[in-house]
Every structure is written in structure tokens, then in C-alpha cells.
Amino acid sequence: MGKISALKGISNTFQKHQASYSSPRKRPHKRDHAWLDVSDDDLEVRSAKKQASSSKGMHNQNHAHGPRKKPRVSAPAHLPGREPIQMQRQQLPIYAGKDAVIDVIRQNDVTVLIGETGSGKTTQVPQYLLEAGLAGSGMIAVTQPRRVAATSLASRVATEQQTSVGSVVGYSVRFDEASSSDTKIKYLTDGMIVRELLGDPLLSRYSVVIVDEAHERTLRTDLLIANLKTILQARNGSASAARDRKGKGKGKAQEPSGKLNPLKVVIMSATLEAEKFSKYFGGAKVVYVKGRQHPVTIYHTATSQPDYVDAALRTFFQVHIDQGPGDVLIFLPGQEDIESLEKSIDLYAKQLPKESLGVIILPLYASLQPAQQAKIFASTPPGMRKVILATNIAETSITIPGVKYVIDTGKCKEKRYVAKTTGTGFDTLLTRDITQSSAVQRAGRAGREGKGYCFRLYTEESFKKMPATAEPEIRRCTLTSSLLQLRCLGQNFEELDFMDQPDEGSVASALKTLFLLGALDHTKSLTPLGRQMAAFPLEPPLARALVASAEWGCTAELLTIVSVLSASSKLFVDTHDAREEAADARKKFRHASGDHMTVLNVVKAYEDVSQSEGKKARKDWCRRMFVNERCLAEAANIRAQLRDVCEKTGVDWKASAEGGQDAEARVLRAMVAGLVQNAACLQPDGSYKQLMGPSVVKIHPSSSLADKKVPAIIYDELVFTTQIYARGVSAVPRSFIAEVPVFKRRSG
DNA sequence: GAGCACTGC
Secondary structure (H helix, E strand, O other), X not given: OEEOOOOOOOOOEEEEOXXXXXXXXXXXXXXXXXXXXXXXXXXXXXXXXXXXXXXXOOEOOOOOOOOOOOOHHHOOOOOOOOOOHHHHHHHOHHHHHHHHHHHHHHXXXXXXXXXXOOOOHHHHHHHHHHHOOOOOXXXXXXXXXXXXXXXXXXXXXXXXXXXXXXXXXXXEEOOEEEOOOOOOEEXXXXXXXXXXXXXXXXXXXXEEEEEOOHHHOOHHHHHHHHHHHHHHHHHHOOOHHHOOOOOOOOOHHHOOOOOOOOOEEEEEEOHHHHHHHHHHOOOOEEEEEOOOOOOEEEEEEOOOOOOHHHHHHHHHHHXXXXXXXXXXXXXOOOHHHHHHHHHHHHHHHOOOOOOOOEEEEEEEOOOOOHHHHXXXXXOOOOOEEEEEEEOOHHHHOOOOOOEEEEEEOOEEEEEEEEOOOOOOOEEEEEEEEOOHHHHHHHHHOOOOOOOEEEEEOOOHHHHHXXXXXXXXXXXXXXXXXXXXXXXXXXXXXXXXXXXXXXXXXXXXXXXXXHHHOOOEOOOOOEOHXXXXXXXXXXXXXXXXXXXXXXXXXXXXXHHHHHHHHHOOOOOEOOOOOOHHHHHHHHHOOOOOOEHHHHHHHHHHHHHHHHHHOOHHHHHHHHHHXXXXXXXXXXXXXXXXXXHHHHHHOOOOOOOOOOOOOOHHHHHHHHHHHHOOOOEEEEOOOOOEEEOOOXXXXXXXXXXXXXXXXXOEEEEEEEEEOOOEEEEEEEEOOHHHHHOOHHHHHHHO
């Protein structure tokens, strides 16, 4: 493309990608980015071994078409809603290979099915299997990493089956379930099926388990896959598919049992990891299904761009001035960069000549208010161009219509746990380079409705140096919660055969934490306390604090605090622009002991407003106080769920310390029981040093205790950004920490 | 004195 002259003094030089993704003639190797190309066959079946050495597979015999002369670029990505639903189903790419898919799954215990969005695999395969009678007397489970996907897929498939959700087709996600004794196809989150595993270790209710989006490799998907391997041995005998790679994972589940109903496993994934999944399951069959994507032309910069925000600014205006209509999507790592770029684009856009298109700038990130997020779906008015500044959220979770140009900074933020064997590790949250699969995914966002263009703000060299795929979560997350769940199943990280084994240090760290919380004893066996903790859908330290609240008669308070802390959004809204206002508002709720009691104050105030005034007044109040209503609503849901678990496990959830003089002390004592490892003491030089670990930590400036000097603190978490910050901090007397049973146990 | 991608029970 060469140099595009745009605004004076702001231009980038781009080079067209050498191996263009958009060429209809060139057929890329399967493991490359075939999905951006619409190629001539819809489905191939082949074994993984053949696939590794050859790019030419055995064509599906049911596939009647010859090679197409023209790529299907003109075919609409979304079919008109007026067409009869059964016709729509038949026009999906996977329909051509329906019989082949059914046959392969019928003949194999494990099938790896590769297909991009638009192929129809997630909605159609479960229906094919049901219609072919493969469900037998059991159910077909389809797992998803995200809640919204599980619920919306269920309603789509229910419509296709001409029933309502909850009958033949159902779903199961946290806080919400729609299923009945008629249910044959159930969409559920991976976290939910791992929970089911605790009560039904062989997943005996299911005849087929389909693991969708397996390439995302969430911690829960990896736990499920490892368990599916042992379940296959138990339910199908020593079938070839369950052949044991490492000779590990041998337990009681190994005994073949004729009585158990056999299990079929289908792994659905993106191209890059197909072989890995196949190998893991002893050479499972791999089935390929083509998706529907329009071609995207990719450009790389000629030189690397250290200031990616500035490069994005220049590139945006090059596109805006030189290119035809179509919206622009810019990928940035975080809120801060988004806000900064938003200001710059706004500034330059005002200087554009009158006859050029107007610019609508739309930020998009997870913590943005839903009303703001919704703006991206409004259609672009004539004479205008939308530019969306987004984080990773636009890579998988939200699909934006109308995007023709993607600008990719090649950066993202990644949370990574740095393990310390003392159990006192911390999270880092740092900007880093994205992976190749992420880059391909981002580019693909330009080709959803027609021909698209992607401008990468990094060189082709840099692209080639990127890691192919992200490291699976099991290698970079805290394992405490998963280890507790595994111990409930009588399993260990070391003995289970995972696709990727976790880091030894992380396992040691998790063991230490669970031991200190009293969930495991010195022989690493599960204690009754541990089993009780596992019943709560909480991180183990919070579960421990909640259980401890029974001793101190403050369960009502702890339920509130723990619910807010485990909600996915933050309690306080904090935008850069109104930082001081927000801080002022927050002062009204501040409790001298710190952030945990402050949470109680906020919830109490919110409940008062809710009771005395209407919904609108409540909303206004939240806005004025910079309180995030989404967080409070989610916390109320969690609280109700936790209350049910209390009821079942015999914890008196009504017990309250309210009004008593020692209310604060009792609440803090319960918190300390869960956060023993998260304690730090003031040192003579004014810094805080971890009590059970080596690090010096600083109270995060967002805390109500920022800059305060108190003898000892406990905190919710440590995050390293520019230094190690403690977040969610309370001041506690040192004696509270010393009195925690684990210290007594040590000395006694 | 400063910032936080995403998801799950």
C-alpha cells in the first residue's frame, strides 16, 4: 500500500502482508489461517497423523460439490430472519457434512471437531446427534466458557427444535437454570459442569459431552477435559480413546464396568490446537468444517511502533481520509489508553475539513456502564464514521456490526499469578504482546459483513515472533480453588493427566494456602472444614471467612461483604475525569477500620434508599455517590445463593453483630480467619511487610486507608503494576492475627 | 499517590 498521505505530518508506512489472507486462489495450510479464506470444500475428515504430514485430506464422500470457481464472498453472513428456520439450518456450512459428522462421532469415543464461527457447529451438532439417536437415554451436554453464550445458544436451538427453552433444550448457568426431565440437550458453562462433577464424578447423566471453545483453555475446561479422560476409562472400559499417555490418573475409575452407559466426547476447537487435543486423547479423529468469513487484507507497519497509541491515532486518520465508508475498530490494551486516544482523536477530528465524514468515537471496555456499551450497536448515521476503541472484549465477547477496518496495536493486558511457595504470591497485571491466534481473531473482526482491512501496528517480523497461542490458564492462575475441588473428588494435580501440567510452585502455593485455612490437614487430606468450604461458590479465603463468621456471630455481615468482594465488577465507579468527585463521595461511607467495613456502610445506605424510594431515585443515588449498581445487584444474587448454602450446611445466616459495641471487632476477626496469609505489619521505615511472605507492599491509593499508618493490615489481594499494591485493606489489631488457630496450632 | 484485559461457581 506504501505511504498514505493524510494529515500533514502524521502518516504511517504500511506493507501489505506477504502471504495475503484474502487470496481466493492460494489455499493456506490447514494450521494457518484458512478461515479468513473461503475455500472450496466444506468438510474434511482425516486422522491427526495424516494431517501433520499432508495438507491434503480425504474429502468427505457425502460432499457432492466440485471445486467452486468463486469464493462465497457474496453469501450473506447472516441469513434473513424471514426464511423458514429449517431452510436456514440447511444453508449452514456444516449441513453438507451432517452425515459424516454423525458417523465419525458414532464410531469414535472421542472426536475433535474444528470449525470457525459461522459454520453452525455449536447449534447443529447437538441436534444432529439427538436426531440420530446418539443421546440414548441420557443427555447431551454442551459446555461454554461464557454464561451469555450458554443461555443464548439454548434459546436459539430451542427455536430450531420448535420448543421453548427448558423442555427438550435447556441450559444451566450460575443463578439461572432452565431444564426439566424432558431435557436432552443442555448448554452449560464449564464452571457449572465442574460443579456437577462434585456430585456426580462420572457425569452419568450425560451420554455425550461436547466441550465447545476448547481452544480457549480456561482453567475449568482443562479440569473438565482431564476428568473426561478418566471418565472414558471408567465408562467405556479400556477404549483406545482413553489410552493413558503417562500412565497416570489410575484410580478406582479405571475398572471397566459393563453396567455404565458409554460416553461420547466431542472437543470443538479452533485450528491451532487440533493436533494437541487429538494426541491427548490417543489420536482421536479430527473433523474439519469450514466457516463463513469474508476476505480480510492485512497490512503490517514497515517499522515497529513503540508508541502504539500515537501510531493508532495516525493510522486512524489515514484510514479516515483515504478509505471509503465503513466503521473502524481499534484494539488497545486497557481503559487508560482508550481514554487517552479518545481525547486525541476528538482533538484532530475537529480540525478536519467540513466535507469529510464526521467521527463518532465510542469507547468499549468491560467496566463501562451498560448504557455506554450499548451505543456501539446503534447504526452509523449518514455522513458519519464510527470508531470503536476497544479492549479484548471485542475479540470474543462482543461482536460489533458494520466494522470494515481493524487497527490492531498488538497489545493486551494479562493477569498472571506469581507463585510463592509460602502461598503469599501475587497477581501481576501487565501490558504484553498478543498471540498470533489473537491477531488472527482481531483481523477477522473486519470481515464479518464484507471485504475488510486490518492494519497491524507491528511488523510482519513481530507477528512471526509472537507465541502461536496463549498459555493456558492452568499455567498462570491461582490454583487454590481448583485444588480444593480436586481434593473433594479425591484427586491431585500431580496425578491427573492434564493437557498441560500446572507449575509445581503454583501447586505448592495452593497446598500451603489450603493447609493454613484448615481445608487440608498435614497429610494433604480434605478436612470436614474443607468440604464445607468447597460447598460455597467462593474463593477459599472468602469461604473460610464466611465459615468463621459463625463462631463470631456475624454471618449476616460477612455474607454482605463476601458477596460484594466476589462480584465481578467493582463497588465504586472510577473514571479518570471525575476522580476527585468520586473520592469525595466515597468519603461519606468511609469507616475508620478500612475497606471491609466501608463495604457494609455502602450496602446499608443503598438498602435504605431502595426501601424508601423508587428505582429511579436509587439509580440517581448510585450515580451521585459513584457507586456501581451492577456490582450491588450481582452481590445481592450471590448473597441469596450463599444464604442457601448456609442453610444446607447448617450455618445460621441470620446471626448478626449489628448494634453491638464489638460488631466491628467480630467482623474483622472473621475476615482475618480467611485472610491470614494476606496480613502485613508496619515497619519502622513506614512500609508494610508481609507477615507470611517476603514482599513489601503498599496500600493501593484507591483504599480508604491509603497513606494511613496502622500497626497491622489485612487485604483482599496483591496486584503488581508499578509496585506491589494491597487492595481492599482493613486495619486490625496484631492480636487478632496472632489468635488465628493456625498460629496457635503452630505454637501448640 | 494511581489505575484494572476477560471469565466462572
